[in-house]
Amino acid sequence: MSTALDALFRPRSVAVVGASRDRTSISADILHNLLRYEFQGLVFPVNPRASVIHSIKCYPTVEDIPDEVDLAIIAAPRAFVAAQVESCGRKGVKGIVVITAGFKEVGDEGAVFEAEVREIVRRYGMRMIGPNCMGLINTDPDYRLQGTFSATTEPLAGNIAFSSQSGALGEAILALMSQLGLGLSMFASLGNKADVSGNDLLEYWEDDPRTRVVLMYLESFGNPQRFLQIARRVASKKPILAMKSGRTAAGARAAVSHTGSLAGTDAAVDTLFQQSGVIRCNSIEEMFVYASALATQPIPKGDRVAIVTNSGGPGILATDTLVQLGLTVAPLSAATQARMRPHIAPEASTVNPVDMIASARGPQYEACMSAVIEDPDVDAVIAIFTSLESIDSMAVANGIIRGAGHGKPVLVCFMGKVSAKPAVAHMKACGLPVYTFPEEAAHAMWALVRYRQWLERPEGRVIAFDDIDRAAIDRLIGGARGEGRKMLTLAEAQRLFEACGIHVAPWREAASDLEAVEAADTVGYPVALKVSSAVITHKSDTGGVKLSLGDPDAVARAAAEVLARARDTDPAATLVIQRMAPKGTEVIIGATRDPKFGPLIMFGLGGIFVEVLEDVAFRLQPLTDIDAAEMLDEIKGAPLLDGARGHAPADRATLRDVLLRINALLTMYPEIEEVDMNPFMAGPTPGASMAVDARVRIHR
């Protein structure tokens, strides 16, 4: 179990630096929260202009405190923060929380202050949360640390850890959790993340026995690569739910290829979450719909759900939503149906959804819940109750509770009159999540199943290739750099892919019409003729491509025409003469380097699929063999790879191999910014699969 942040979350003593006698100040709220929540250690107010605050002796500086101090929560004005942190360092304080705002978030001037504070923290080997944050909470009864200025002064203890990059969202979510009856294990508002990051919290919570679910509200990633690594590991132990705001597309970027223009930042975030097993939530509400289930229920063995209800309409709504989300409304065995029959009204329906009709009471719920939950072909149950004046809702609640169990998740939906409130509270106290709407229960079920699928997913391996010709690639990149170029020519790009072990349709370079004919004779007819230039990047649009040339005459004419036109723009232009590839499924394979997220590998179907529908799949590094296989199936047009419309099926092994080689290439060569094969012709065999165009961009 990680102890890295114990000085922050498990202190035996806390100093509140900048504590104020003014009860409306933030520091007074912090002190008040610490005392009211009954922190199990010592609390020391620090303020040079007061001797007592909140009935506690106050010290002029941290260094004046006679006892050891583990954690200092600093709410002093910005100008004094650095000196106070220095003082904490000298005192031997190990953990710092800086509440004070006015640092990096206000611009360059604040950034200077922030850098200074961080330097001091690092120098003394302390850990710091903030600045510009609302503090931290640990509900562990051994600590009972409520070190925030939140209005939720007494957070419920529970098994959900929550890290928030926004103070306001943190405040709102603490309030919401109290209202929903969901308990916290720990909480931190991260502020500017000058030292402790979301990644640090993830690692700290990884093996925390009190934390069963981790929630994150993110506005930015400090180190997405590290997040991927850590989150992937943590998500194999406990579910991570994340909200990431700021979905707005990144501004226009200099992109020479489709890969570049399609790989917006939000696609990278989606990919990052997907590859790390993090369940992305689109709203706060969704996050808590999922969290309520994940925090209390076992993970189901499969996706077969039974619904037990006293009302048809809500049962149908749950069914619809489950089916829309791709879950299975399990057919119930004859035996299970027979077990229920004696307990319920003759008009009741024993097929799934089990509609016990409005007269159902506690015993009916218990009997039907027990029957479906013991059906081996049922993995999970949703119980729905529309409360009626004439039915005792507490008895129904007890029926559901008694019928639950067997290691299978049970989600409850109680609709109707608020008179059912005590029954709802009772079920929550017994560890059952209770929703207001049947659709919510269905969505929560989806999250449970989704997490199970993640746990069952093989981990995959990053493949190393020993047949990549690094010397050749070095030469090609070195050559372009030597000329101060960012773009490789078509010929260079094709050579680079060949050096990378990727099959390119047979080709030769030619610098004249004569050489072109010679090249065509060598590679075999029919050929494509394409201009090769580091300057002419849109060769089709400028008449730089001629396809299906069937004889030497046609080649000679085309070569003369294309070269003449090209050399007006680029005197160094040459030609690539390439044998026409056999007809296959056109795909696009590429990669682009996001300044923040690193390489993004892309796969899609070529032509209209990529141009009109933007039907592409992305993955971040490290790309595993499993990732590569999943990319092929993820696109909507995936059935075309199996051979639709008279095409032979594409050789998927080759496609996976090419994706993994592109991944290896971008790992080895940080100077490669973007690569693109549009199209790569995917045929039924490795030999019939080949790149027929190539672009490579490097940074100078």
Add this chain to the structure above:
Amino acid sequence: MSTALDALFRPRSVAVVGASRDRTSISADILHNLLRYEFQGLVFPVNPRASVIHSIKCYPTVEDIPDEVDLAIIAAPRAFVAAQVESCGRKGVKGIVVITAGFKEVGDEGAVFEAEVREIVRRYGMRMIGPNCMGLINTDPDYRLQGTFSATTEPLAGNIAFSSQSGALGEAILALMSQLGLGLSMFASLGNKADVSGNDLLEYWEDDPRTRVVLMYLESFGNPQRFLQIARRVASKKPILAMKSGRTAAGARAAVSHTGSLAGTDAAVDTLFQQSGVIRCNSIEEMFVYASALATQPIPKGDRVAIVTNSGGPGILATDTLVQLGLTVAPLSAATQARMRPHIAPEASTVNPVDMIASARGPQYEACMSAVIEDPDVDAVIAIFTSLESIDSMAVANGIIRGAGHGKPVLVCFMGKVSAKPAVAHMKACGLPVYTFPEEAAHAMWALVRYRQWLERPEGRVIAFDDIDRAAIDRLIGGARGEGRKMLTLAEAQRLFEACGIHVAPWREAASDLEAVEAADTVGYPVALKVSSAVITHKSDTGGVKLSLGDPDAVARAAAEVLARARDTDPAATLVIQRMAPKGTEVIIGATRDPKFGPLIMFGLGGIFVEVLEDVAFRLQPLTDIDAAEMLDEIKGAPLLDGARGHAPADRATLRDVLLRINALLTMYPEIEEVDMNPFMAGPTPGASMAVDARVRIHR
């Protein structure tokens, strides 16, 4: 204003038939609700075995009541219902509500009882809600009719009318509305809809001055065509929100074409709502998110939204959601920004979303709300407040209320500690919808904008065609029917389309290889050769199609081969020799007749788009010129119609014309079950646009 259902919703006297002294009975709940909600007319319990119920004189039968009775609510056992309804008829009762269950919903035996009751109701010219329902409500202070057994005994009066096909959902939603502080105008639980339908309620509420928004929970449509007609008219006066459950796809159907297999029932429902301007809701929650805004706020002039917040995170969440939903986060003018500046903190941001930071109080909210709402480039405002212990939330609420107005919608999101409850109640009382989450406010804004778009949409015209050759079509259909066939041959189907005024690629029918060559010489090379048979429906799969035949020899060989094979299966098989169409954009145009919804017209891109992506648009009759135009733009691949990938743009006028002609054809010929042109080649001109394949199925 419709008075059709006044006997039900505006009675001066109500008899409760089957009233029981047992306080736990449903009838006692109804009587109790009528009295407790203070019905403004007379209430008469009817029960032959009691003389007084609930302190009111009880009569043995309705006919014994000395006064006039407008409405009878019947909760007697099923066996007595018909006799009681008959007695009501004799008495001159005008409105009947049958609460009693056990009718059509339990099968054939109940259906017989139901038919009997309906016959009596019709015979006496009465109107009936139910059977198997929970009753009706009218909150109008002149009536105060609470004629249900709902646990929500005192519904709030307001401007939302609600019709529910499910009693349980009705109960749940009445409870939820009370909880949310949303007021009802009228409510009815429709039960089995033996007489009064959802369509009747829509018409009744169309001009009801107390009803501003109509909500519907539907499980089935009695008459979708009539719904379309009525809802379209009503939705031009007030918004209609609907939930339709039972999205599960209809079972497998005998379909000879893609049109048939793609037109599932849920697609028809989606289309129905879309064409009628009904906003479909996917969950109860979504319905009330929308309803809260539509019931209180003006409809915005455009989609440009300003956000005013005291907290960045929630502001970003609202922005993200608005952008995802296709709305505009309006840039604020320099003047508007300058107006706000003096009122807010120096660190606050005046660009949209306006982040006044955590210190903002009532005056800041008022100043910024006023500034953005008076900006002519802002159509609507979302105000967000994360409550903090130190900020007076009631003052913030008043700031928002004072800043609202100018005929522009304002939606509010209050997050955080429940201490803000009185402030939330205050805003709701002042007519502002208050949401818990910023995403909800953004979704509600979408509904307001969506409704505005509906109001602005031109109505469109159904086009009549006087050049359709009905005699020819009669002959073709008559011929097939004469032979007891459902399928037309290819030749017949092409003749039928031509008679309908649709351009088909030049063709001739041929019965031998000699005739085939003659036909090819006539239409011009290259030609396609296709088998024409009413039996061989999958002609490509059985080698019945040869394309691009360039000379008489090729035609003769192909004809001999195809005919020989075809005649093994169908001795009457002939050939269609058709000139190869010029290359264009392949589209599919068709129609299928849903047993419930009537003709569904379909448009999509051909080939992989329809086969793999199912990227198609549907419309129900009546299809207007506006509908036809919208269908072309609705598909994801629409940009291809503008000419992508080197194709010339498709002539949209021709495509619209063909869709409208297909619509006319199915209107004229109820015996046509399914038609399909897959593909129709869409070229740049009417002359270059033509059907190149045809299928027509009729019922015998």
